[in-house]
Structures are given as structure tokens and as C-alpha cells.
Amino acid sequence: MANTSNTPNPTPVTLVTPAQTVCxxxxxxxxxxxxxxxxxxxxxAKGLPANRVVVAxxxxxxxxxxxxxxxxxxxxxTIAGLTISKLVRAIGNDKGTAQPANPIAQPLYCxxxxxxxxxxGTKAGLQAIASNNWAKAPAPAKL
Numbered sequence: 001m002a003n004t005s006n007t008p009n010p011t012p013v014t015l016v017t018p019a020q021t022v023c024x025x026x027x028x029x030x031x032x033x034x035x036x037x038x039x040x041x042x043x044x045a046k047g048l049p050a051n052r053v054v055v056a057x058x059x060x061x062x063x064x065x066x067x068x069x070x071x072x073x074x075x076x077x078t079i080a081g082l083t084i085s086k087l088v089r090a091i092g093n094d095k096g097t098a099q100p101a102n103p104i105a106q107p108l109y110c111x112x113x114x115x116x117x118x119x120x121g122t123k124a125g126l127q128a129i130a131s132n133n134w135a136k137a138p139a140p141a142k143l
Contacts (some may be wrong), residue, residue: 021036021039022111022112023035023039023040023041023044023112024039024040024054024056024109024110024111025040025041025044025052025054025109025112026041026044026112027111027112027113028041028112040054051092051096051097051098051099051100052096052109053106053107053108053109053143054108054109054110055108055109055110055143056110057110058108058110058115059108059141059143061118062108062115062116062117062118063115063116063118063121064113064114064115064116065091065107065113065114065115065116067121068087068116068120068121069084069087071121071126072084072087072126072129075123075126079123079126079127079130080130081130081131082126082127082129082130083130086129086130086132087129089101089132090102090105090120090128090129090132091105091106091107091114091116092105092106092107096109101132101134102128102134102137103139103140104117104119104120104125104134104137104138104139104140105117105120105129105134106140108143117140119137119138124136124137125137
């Protein structure tokens, strides 16, 4: 039905939402202003292991831990002793609660993702993970 009264149609209201801030560790949206200003949620701040390295941006060339896991599974048959559990131990356990086996195996945490040095995905890196012999590992680049 058409508007027959003398009142004009109301102007639509546009709602403005504030920019969302996400936790730099787990990637969840932060709603508390205190934690949003810190950039880390209260639970992540409470349980952040000392061995975790959280960065704002990932260095060029770093690969996700998931991609390294896919590479490991593809090469598992060609490298003796290569298992996911050895990879997990090499990077300092699943949540970064232990020291990595070598500085080159230190995962970086950014927006809820874990990234690792691309050398770990090479044949030499996978052999180091399988044998826990890091003698031929290069020194990691400074962050």
C-alpha cells in the first residue's frame, strides 16, 4: 500500500560496527576492550607457553605446519623413521610447551596459524626430523 499521509518515508539507518580485533595467538575475535588493545585474549595470555614465538607477520618463504605435515606424509615411505610424532617433538610439542629440538624447528604463531622454516620440508630437514640429528641444519634467520 502506498504512503498516503503527508509524512515522508523514514531515512534508512546505517549501523556502524567497530573494526574487529582478533587474538594474535588463536585468531578468535576479541570483544573485551582490554584484551583487544593488548591483541591477545585472556585465555591465550594465561596459557601462553614460554617457548611460543608469536609474530605479527610471517617471514617470506615460511610454510604452514599443515603443509609440512602433508610433505612428511608424502615422504614417509622414502625416509626411515619419519613420523608425525617425531615432527611434533621436533617443534616443541603440539602447543609449543617444550623447547624445539633445534632453533630451525621453532614454529612461529601468527593469527592462529603455525608456520615453520621451509628447510624442514626439504629432504635434509625431513631426515633431521626422522633421526633427531640436527648437525647439518642451517642457522635460522634472525626475526
